[in-house]
Amino acid sequence: MTSSSDPECRERRKCRKCQELDLAEAVARRERDESRATDCRVLRKRHLAAEHGERS
Incomplete structure (x- = not known):
């Protein structure tokens, strides 16, 4: 699980498509x-x- 302070999580929150x-x-x-x-x-x-380069 990704924490809300993780840079990737912050990037997703800013991403308009997300x-x-x-x-x-x-x-x-x-x-x-x-x-x-x-x-x-x-x-x-x-x-x-x-x-975002994430894998499931």
């Missing part, structure tokens, strides 16, 4: 659209791997 995906997932969950929420999580994982 923020957009987090918001889209939150909206989908609020609307009880678990399929869309899952899609957001998958897209976030792909984005993190491509743009």
Whole structure:
């Protein structure tokens, strides 16, 4: 788990695409659209791997 003081975590919080995906997932969950929420999580994982060098 990454701590909030970790530079990588701070970078993700500033990343507009990460923020957009987090918001889209939150909206989908609020609307009880678990399929869309899952899609957001998958897209976030792909984005993190491509743009932030994270591996799952």
